[in-house]
Each structure stands twice: as structure tokens, then as C-alpha cells.
Amino acid sequence: MAAPHQAGSPPADEDVAHLPVPALVAGTELIGRYQGSGHREAPYLVRRRDGQVLQLSHLLYLAAAGLDGRRSFAELAARLSGESERAITAGQVFFLVENRLRPAGIVAVSESGAPPEKIPKGRDRLLALKFRVALVPERTVAVIARIFQPLFWPPVVIAVLAAFVFADVRLAVNGGAEQVVAGAKELLNRPEQMLLVLGVLIVSGMFHECGHVAACRYGGARPGAMGVGIYLVWPAMYSTVTDSYRLSRGGRLRTDLGGIYFNVIAMLVMIAAYAPTGSAWLLAAFLAWQATTFWQLLPSVRFDGYYILSDLVGVPDLFDRMGPVLRSLLPGRRPHPRVQELKPWVRRVITVWVVLVIPFMAYWIIAFLLLAPHVLPTVWQALVLQWNGVGASVRAGDLAAAAVGVLRLALLVLPWAGLALVLTNLTRQLVRAIRRWRARRVSASR
Numbered sequence: 001m002a003a004p005h006q007a008g009s010p011p012a013d014e015d016v017a018h019l020p021v022p023a024l025v026a027g028t029e030l031i032g033r034y035q036g037s038g039h040r041e042a043p044y045l046v047r048r049r050d051g052q053v054l055q056l057s058h059l060l061y062l063a064a065a066g067l068d069g070r071r072s073f074a075e076l077a078a079r080l081s082g083e084s085e086r087a088i089t090a091g092q093v094f095f096l097v098e099n100r101l102r103p104a105g106i107v108a109v110s111e112s113g114a115p116p117e118k119i120p121k122g123r124d125r126l127l128a129l130k131f132r133v134a135l136v137p138e139r140t141v142a143v144i145a146r147i148f149q150p151l152f153w154p155p156v157v158i159a160v161l162a163a164f165v166f167a168d169v170r171l172a173v174n175g176g177a178e179q180v181v182a183g184a185k186e187l188l189n190r191p192e193q194m195l196l197v198l199g200v201l202i203v204s205g206m207f208h209e210c211g212h213v214a215a216c217r218y219g220g221a222r223p224g225a226m227g228v229g230i231y232l233v234w235p236a237m238y239s240t241v242t243d244s245y246r247l248s249r250g251g252r253l254r255t256d257l258g259g260i261y262f263n264v265i266a267m268l269v270m271i272a273a274y275a276p277t278g279s280a281w282l283l284a285a286f287l288a289w290q291a292t293t294f295w296q297l298l299p300s301v302r303f304d305g306y307y308i309l310s311d312l313v314g315v316p317d318l319f320d321r322m323g324p325v326l327r328s329l330l331p332g333r334r335p336h337p338r339v340q341e342l343k344p345w346v347r348r349v350i351t352v353w354v355v356l357v358i359p360f361m362a363y364w365i366i367a368f369l370l371l372a373p374h375v376l377p378t379v380w381q382a383l384v385l386q387w388n389g390v391g392a393s394v395r396a397g398d399l400a401a402a403a404v405g406v407l408r409l410a411l412l413v414l415p416w417a418g419l420a421l422v423l424t425n426l427t428r429q430l431v432r433a434i435r436r437w438r439a440r441r442v443s444a445s446r
Helices: 058-065 073-084 090-101 138-152 154-173 176-189 193-219 242-246 249-277 280-296 304-313 319-329 344-396 399-445
Strands: 029-033 044-047 053-056 130-136 226-231 234-239
Touching: 029 058, 029 242, 044 058, 044 242, 053 058, 053 242, 058 073, 058 090, 073 090, 130 138, 138 154, 138 193, 138 249, 154 249, 193 234, 193 242, 193 249, 193 280, 193 399, 242 249, 249 280, 249 304, 304 344, 319 344, 344 399
Parallel strands: none
Antiparallel strands: 029 044, 044 053, 130 226, 226 234
């Protein structure tokens, strides 16, 4: 072990120069430079054994590449000095390994490459999917991706998009509005058909995630597990395509758009099934999924549109830049380092995104606070009415009507519960930010 040294500073060279460097955790993959990056100096990527992809500076990446468990810190320092073209000491290398790479969870605790007991978790990101539960293992996902991979062959993509445009326009021209009105009346008269609509939407959601993993594999990356989680408060499906960071900007965008493309395929199937049958529930499912597809393109929350914008500008997490961008917009303040490290055009795009997203989020929060006292009593009355209706349906033996009633109860409760949860999380993060700011002020005054 090295001799004790002052916290936050490298140890003396003579204390660590002769020590062997540790090894990387078995299964750690050095991917290389992040392609299409929006940074002035592109970061380098490392895939941890748990699938998490980390961003490292060029120097840290070179240091990680030299951790073989055999050479000494002096030898690694000499190697890094030659590769980075600047003088680096053994003490500095030791400091980087112990204070940067080891906390990242990629440095082994033994010569066999054993991982640390506690692998660090990612930050609690704003508006991220919570309570994830993997349902489809990575091996099964690989089979699913292989099956659907041919759908991304360019001639197939062109044919599918052309067929959808033709079918959608034809449906709208041939009495689309009248069919919607008639279908709505039929659903009101036969509410049990709403269960069929819900079933179609669930299957379409699963197919949507298949689009992401198939696109990921088509580009040459390795998709991970698929499952469900809670987004805001709604149950949501997810697919693990973190490995797509190794792809070019085009490959990442294909992965982002893969779900939207499979939405198009699903809607095309719905139109094909509706044309000969005229079933109202199929038309309702088609319209609901079409609205969902447009909603998924919004970049203001973590839907597909958010990741599309993120990969267009080459910055993995836009919400992480929100604070630095806001501080940089204050009069008299120098641009934050996390803003300065971006290319000029990327900085402008993200600034516009922040300026638009904050009013969007503020609008919903303020509307919730203003409308809650007036709307919540009405919602409560509707809940009581629906609850009594569910009880009456159960006593009458009408299980379909009871299930529809439960669905209506969920639709009444979830939006308000979701807004309350978002407000609570934002308040908690604001309190943490204020505490960190006060702690910095106190430490600076000492």
C-alpha cells in the first residue's frame, strides 16, 4: 500500500512508483471514442460489466487501457506520458486510478478481475424511468432482435412507409371523420370493447420496444434486457439499448427511431384489419396509437423525441445540462464549464431546448396547482361514482363492465398522482440543490 497522503492530492512518486497497477474488472470493454459527439473534445466510452456505459476523458481512457495488473505505476506513467505528450508522474496516475476509475466501478479488487462489492449506481436523473423490472432476458432479446432485424433493410423501410402513407390517406379520405363518430358511439354502447383496445395498445407497446432492440442489433450493437417500469406514474415498457452509444450518430438515430418505425408497422396492420371488418375498437386503437406516436416525438420529456434530439447534437443527457445552461444565461456570469465544453452550434441548440422546456414544465406544474382545488372535488365525486358502478357490476356478474370500471378509476387517479409525484421530485431536487449551494458557500467562507 502507498504511504498516507493528503486527501485530494497525489501521493509522492517514490511511495507508489514500484507498486503494480490493478486490473480492470473482468468483462469491462473499452469501446473507444464517442462518435458524432457534441463536445469540443469527444469523450471516450467504457462499457462496465453490468452494461452501464461510462464517459471518460482521453487521459482517463488511456489510463484504463493500461490497467493490466502487471506493470507498475511508474511504467504506466511513462506510457501515458508518451501517448498524451505531456509529463505524467506515477503519483498522478495513482491518484487518477484510485479517485476517478475505481469509484466508477471498473477497477478490480483482486488480480482475478473481481468487481467491487458495491458497483456505483447512476444518478437519480430528472424524469427518468423508475422501479425497473427486467422481464425478457438478454439472450431472448437477442433472438427477438435477430428475427425483426431484416425489417430495417432500406428497401423494406421504404415499402413500409409508402404503404402506411397510402393506407392512412385513404382511410382519412374515405369517410374517416364519419367512421370515427360512428365508432365512438359503438364504444359507448359496448364499453367492454375498451378492453380490446387496451389489449391492442399493450401488444403495440411491446412491438415498439422490439423496434428499438432490432435497430440496435442492425447497427452492430448488443441490446440488453426488456421489461417494465414506472414513468412518472404510468406503467411503461422499456428496452436496454445503452450499447448503441458505440454506434455512429446515424446508428444511434436508427435505434431511437426504431420504435417509431415499428409503431408505423403496427398501425399499418391495424388499418389492414379494420378495412374488411369495420370494427370500432380497431379504429379506436389505431387513433390512440397514432396520437401516442406523435406524443412520443416530444423532446420535453424522456420519450423517443428526447433521445432523438440528444443523439442529433451528440450529448447523451440533456437534462444534466439544464442547470449549467441556466446559470450561464444569468447576466454577468461566465459560461459554465459544462457549457463551454460543447461545440458552439450544440450549445445554441441545447440553450433553445432549455428555454422551451422550462416553460412547458412550469405550465403543467402551475396549472396543476391552480386547478387542483377546483378539479379534485369533481374527480373525487367521479371516483365514488365509478367505484359504486364497479361494485354493482361485480354483484350483477358483469365482469367485463367491472374491468372497464376499474380502468376508468385508474385513468382518473393516475394523471393527478403523476403530477403530484413530479412536483414532489422537483421539490426534493430543489432542496438538495439549495443545500449543496449553502454547503459550498460555507466551505468557501472558511
